Amino acid sequence: MEISAELDRWGHTDLFAEIERLASAIPEERVWQWPRPPLGETELGQRMAGFDDAQWRVLGLWAQHRLTRLRTEHFAEEVASRVARRKLAWTTDEVDLLWRLCLARARRTENAVLRRLTLPLKATASLPHDVHERYVEQAEKARKAMRDDEWTARAEMARRLDDFLAEHGRRIDPISAVRALLGEHDRFAAKLLAEFGPALAAPEVFPLLRHWNSATAARPGRAWLATAQRLLTPEAVVLVREILQRLSAHREGRVTRRHDDREWTVTVFLHERTAVPLRGLIWTCRLIDEPWVAPLLGDCAVTCGTGVGGSGPNCRDERLANAAVGVLAHRGCLEAVPHLARVQAKVRKKTVLAGVARALDAVAEAAGLSPDRLLDRTVPTFGLGPDGVREERIGDCLVRLRADTQALDFVNAKGKTVKTAPAAIRTDPALTELKATLKDLRQLLPAERFRLERALIEERIWRWREATEFFLDHPVTGLYARTLIWRILQGPAGIPVRTGDGWELTDPAGRRIQPDPNTPLHLWHPIDETPEAVRAWRDHLLDAGVRQPYKQAFREVYLLTPAEERTGVYSNRFAGHTLRYGQAKALLNQRGWSGPSIGHWDYAFGSDHGTAVKDLSGYRVHWDMSVSADPEADGWGTASFCASGRIRFYRPGQNDTDHYGHARDGMPLTEVPPQVLSEALRDADLAVGVTSIGLDAHMVAGHEDYWRSHGFGELTETARTRRDALARLLPRLSVAGRAELTDRFLRVRGDLRTYKIHLGSGNILMEPNDAYLCIVPGPGRSKGQVFLPFEEDGGMLSIILSKALLLADDTAITDPTITRQIGS
Structure with missing residues (x-):
C-alpha cells in the first residue's frame, strides 16, 4: 500500500526513508535467528533511542507499512511492539492510516490482520474516548478477516479487539457485546450466555464484566482491585455467587473442533477466553x-x-x-x-x-x-449438637440434619418421620439453607477422614484435653475420632468411651483409664504392637460392631525382609508388576504421590521411564515406573500399561538426583523408620492390588504367566490382612456352613459347583478342573450387606464377600453370562 502522499503532507518522508535504509541494512539472518540479537545492537536500534514523540510515531507507521508488504514480518512486529509500549500523541489522521494499513490486502494471509492490530488498537486508545466510535467499522472488518477458532481466540490482540468491539457495540446489541467478551469456545461459556447473557449485559454489570476480561496477570494489583471496587454493584454480587455455583458444578466435556475440512473432538474444561473473566470474577470475591x-x-x-x-x-x-x-x-x-x-x-x-x-x-x-x-x-460444626444432630422447625415440619447418615430427616405434622420434604416446605429458604449445609458437611467428612489418617501416618501428638475438645467432642470429626484407638505416649491404648466426667480410654479387656488433661497421646499403629495385641483389637472391633474410618486395627504392616536387607538401598518387593497406568497414577495421586508421567512421545529423552514420588514424615520415597505397552495401540501417546520398579527412600534434605538429573542411591533401608517404610510399601501394595492386570482375564494377551502368578499366587500383606478379617467375619455370615478359608482362597460350596475365590485378586476358579469363572462386580450382584470393621469404599474385601454370597446360592443365579460358564 502506498503511503508516500500522507508522509509527504506531514513532512515525514525523509525520516521514513532513513528508517527504511537502516532496516534494510540489517542482515537477513538476524531477522530469522532465534534467539534474536537485541534490537539495540543494530544501527536502527541505536538511532531509535534518541527519537522524540513525532519520530516514534513515524517509526510506528513504517513498522505497520512493512507488515503489509515484506517477508520480514517478525522484525516489523518487534519494532511495532516497541512503539506500542510508548505513550505517544497520535493524531486521528495517523490512526486512520494505521487502520487502513491493518486492513490492506497485500500479502494478507488468514491471520495477518491479527499481527497488525497492535498499533491501531494502542493508538486508538490514546485518542479521546468520544472519537473511538469512528473506528468501530474498521475493527469489525478486522474481526471478520480473522479466523474464528480457539487459537486465534487465545491471542492477546484478539482479546483486545473483542473488548473494543464490546465497549462500542453494546448500544446496538448488548448480548453480542457479551458474546464478544466471552466467546463460545466451551460449554461453560455457552451456558453463561444462555443463562446470564441479559444480566451480564445490564448497565449495572457490563463495565465490571469488561474489567474481569482484563484479568490476565497472575494476581490482582491494587489498581485492578480499586477499579473492581468502583464497578462492583449489588446486582454484580448476586451474579458472582450464581456463576461460581455453576463453575463449582461444571465438569469437562467433549467439544468438536474444525479447521478447513478437518474435524476432531477434544476434552475441554474451560477455554482460556472463558477462564480469564472467571479469574477476574474470583478476584472480585476479595471485595465481597x-x-x-x-x-x-x-x-x-x-x-x-x-x-x-x-x-x-x-x-x-x-x-x-x-x-x-x-x-x-x-x-x-x-x-x-x-x-x-x-x-x-x-x-x-x-x-x-x-x-x-x-x-x-x-x-x-x-x-x-x-x-x-x-x-x-477450625473444623466447622454446622450448628450440630453434641450428638451430631441439628433440628429446625420449618412450618409444621421438624427437619433433622444428621451427621452420621449425612442426610435430612423430616418429621411431618402427624409426627411421622419421612425421607422427603413435605410439599409445603420444599421452596422454603430455611430448607434451602439446610440443604446447602448438608452439601458442605458431605464435602468436609472425606477431608476429615484424610486428615485423621495423615495424623496416624505422621505420628502426631496431642494433649488429652486437645484430643477431647477438638476431636472427641466435635460433632463432625468426632464421628471418626471416637471409633479410633488412641494411645498414651509410651503407655496403654484404648477406644474413647464417654462417661459422666468426660472421656475415658477402654481396651479390649474392658480396662479403663482417664488420662490427665496434659497427658500426651497419639493414634495407635499396629507396627508398635505385638501380634497378640493386634489380634485382640481386631476381635474387639468385630464384637463391639465398631467401624473405623480407615484401616487402623486391620492395617497392614510391612517389615524389612531378608531380601531387602541384601539389596540394601532399594526394595524390589513390588517390582515387576504390570499395572493399568492411568488407574495406578490416579490411585497414587489420591494417596499423596506425584507423577509419574510416562508415554511413548519421546524415548530419546526418557519418556518411557518415570518416578512416583511421595513425601512422608519428612522422608522422600521414589517408586520407579516404566512403559509396558504397545506404542501403536496407545497412539504414541500416554502409556496404557506400566511396569513397576524399585522403591527407594531419601533422608530429609538429601538430594534425590544428581546434577545430571539421574536418581541417586537411596538411604540404607535398615535406617528408614519402620513406620515410614511400612506406609510407603502399603501404598505400593494397594496400587498393585487394585490396578494390576492380573485382576482381569481380558488383559491376559501377552501376559499369561503374570496373570496366573498374580491372580492366583501367593498373598501379599494386604491380602493376608484381608484373610485375617475374613477369618473373623465368616462365622457371622449366613454362608458360614458353605465356606472355608485355605491359605490363598475362600472356598465356597454351591449346589452346582465348588468355587475358589483368590483372596488377593478376587479371581475365581471352579472345581474340579480349576476352570476360570469371570464375574464382573456390578449392581444387583450382591446378596446382602456385611458389616466390615473399616470403611472400604467398595474395596476387594467387599467384592470377595459379594461373590461368596452369590455363589453359595448358585442355583438362584439368572445372569446368562455366569450360568453359561458354570454349566460348561
Whole structure:
C-alpha cells in the first residue's frame, strides 16, 4: 500500500526513508535467528533511542507499512511492539492510516490482520474516548478477516479487539457485546450466555464484566482491585455467587473442533477466553464480605484444582484454582481454614498445594499455632449438637440434619418421620439453607477422614484435653475420632468411651483409664504392637460392631525382609508388576504421590521411564515406573500399561538426583523408620492390588504367566490382612456352613459347583478342573450387606464377600453370562 502522499503532507518522508535504509541494512539472518540479537545492537536500534514523540510515531507507521508488504514480518512486529509500549500523541489522521494499513490486502494471509492490530488498537486508545466510535467499522472488518477458532481466540490482540468491539457495540446489541467478551469456545461459556447473557449485559454489570476480561496477570494489583471496587454493584454480587455455583458444578466435556475440512473432538474444561473473566470474577470475591464466599471459593478450588475425572496430579484449570486459593488466603481468617484444608485433601498439583500451605502457615502464624493445630481448631460444626444432630422447625415440619447418615430427616405434622420434604416446605429458604449445609458437611467428612489418617501416618501428638475438645467432642470429626484407638505416649491404648466426667480410654479387656488433661497421646499403629495385641483389637472391633474410618486395627504392616536387607538401598518387593497406568497414577495421586508421567512421545529423552514420588514424615520415597505397552495401540501417546520398579527412600534434605538429573542411591533401608517404610510399601501394595492386570482375564494377551502368578499366587500383606478379617467375619455370615478359608482362597460350596475365590485378586476358579469363572462386580450382584470393621469404599474385601454370597446360592443365579460358564 502506498503511503508516500500522507508522509509527504506531514513532512515525514525523509525520516521514513532513513528508517527504511537502516532496516534494510540489517542482515537477513538476524531477522530469522532465534534467539534474536537485541534490537539495540543494530544501527536502527541505536538511532531509535534518541527519537522524540513525532519520530516514534513515524517509526510506528513504517513498522505497520512493512507488515503489509515484506517477508520480514517478525522484525516489523518487534519494532511495532516497541512503539506500542510508548505513550505517544497520535493524531486521528495517523490512526486512520494505521487502520487502513491493518486492513490492506497485500500479502494478507488468514491471520495477518491479527499481527497488525497492535498499533491501531494502542493508538486508538490514546485518542479521546468520544472519537473511538469512528473506528468501530474498521475493527469489525478486522474481526471478520480473522479466523474464528480457539487459537486465534487465545491471542492477546484478539482479546483486545473483542473488548473494543464490546465497549462500542453494546448500544446496538448488548448480548453480542457479551458474546464478544466471552466467546463460545466451551460449554461453560455457552451456558453463561444462555443463562446470564441479559444480566451480564445490564448497565449495572457490563463495565465490571469488561474489567474481569482484563484479568490476565497472575494476581490482582491494587489498581485492578480499586477499579473492581468502583464497578462492583449489588446486582454484580448476586451474579458472582450464581456463576461460581455453576463453575463449582461444571465438569469437562467433549467439544468438536474444525479447521478447513478437518474435524476432531477434544476434552475441554474451560477455554482460556472463558477462564480469564472467571479469574477476574474470583478476584472480585476479595471485595465481597458474605458468608457464602469462603465455601464457594473452596468448591471452585477443588473443582478446578483436581484433574479430569476429579483426580490426578494435574488441574482442570490451575489458574482458577490458584486464584480461588489466593482469595481464601487473602481473607486470612479462621473461616477460610476448613476450605483450604479441603483443597489440601483433594488437590495433588504441587503449585496449588504450595499456595494452600502458605495460606495456612500465614493464618497459623497470626493465631500463634502450627498449621496442624490450626486445622484442629477450625473444623466447622454446622450448628450440630453434641450428638451430631441439628433440628429446625420449618412450618409444621421438624427437619433433622444428621451427621452420621449425612442426610435430612423430616418429621411431618402427624409426627411421622419421612425421607422427603413435605410439599409445603420444599421452596422454603430455611430448607434451602439446610440443604446447602448438608452439601458442605458431605464435602468436609472425606477431608476429615484424610486428615485423621495423615495424623496416624505422621505420628502426631496431642494433649488429652486437645484430643477431647477438638476431636472427641466435635460433632463432625468426632464421628471418626471416637471409633479410633488412641494411645498414651509410651503407655496403654484404648477406644474413647464417654462417661459422666468426660472421656475415658477402654481396651479390649474392658480396662479403663482417664488420662490427665496434659497427658500426651497419639493414634495407635499396629507396627508398635505385638501380634497378640493386634489380634485382640481386631476381635474387639468385630464384637463391639465398631467401624473405623480407615484401616487402623486391620492395617497392614510391612517389615524389612531378608531380601531387602541384601539389596540394601532399594526394595524390589513390588517390582515387576504390570499395572493399568492411568488407574495406578490416579490411585497414587489420591494417596499423596506425584507423577509419574510416562508415554511413548519421546524415548530419546526418557519418556518411557518415570518416578512416583511421595513425601512422608519428612522422608522422600521414589517408586520407579516404566512403559509396558504397545506404542501403536496407545497412539504414541500416554502409556496404557506400566511396569513397576524399585522403591527407594531419601533422608530429609538429601538430594534425590544428581546434577545430571539421574536418581541417586537411596538411604540404607535398615535406617528408614519402620513406620515410614511400612506406609510407603502399603501404598505400593494397594496400587498393585487394585490396578494390576492380573485382576482381569481380558488383559491376559501377552501376559499369561503374570496373570496366573498374580491372580492366583501367593498373598501379599494386604491380602493376608484381608484373610485375617475374613477369618473373623465368616462365622457371622449366613454362608458360614458353605465356606472355608485355605491359605490363598475362600472356598465356597454351591449346589452346582465348588468355587475358589483368590483372596488377593478376587479371581475365581471352579472345581474340579480349576476352570476360570469371570464375574464382573456390578449392581444387583450382591446378596446382602456385611458389616466390615473399616470403611472400604467398595474395596476387594467387599467384592470377595459379594461373590461368596452369590455363589453359595448358585442355583438362584439368572445372569446368562455366569450360568453359561458354570454349566460348561
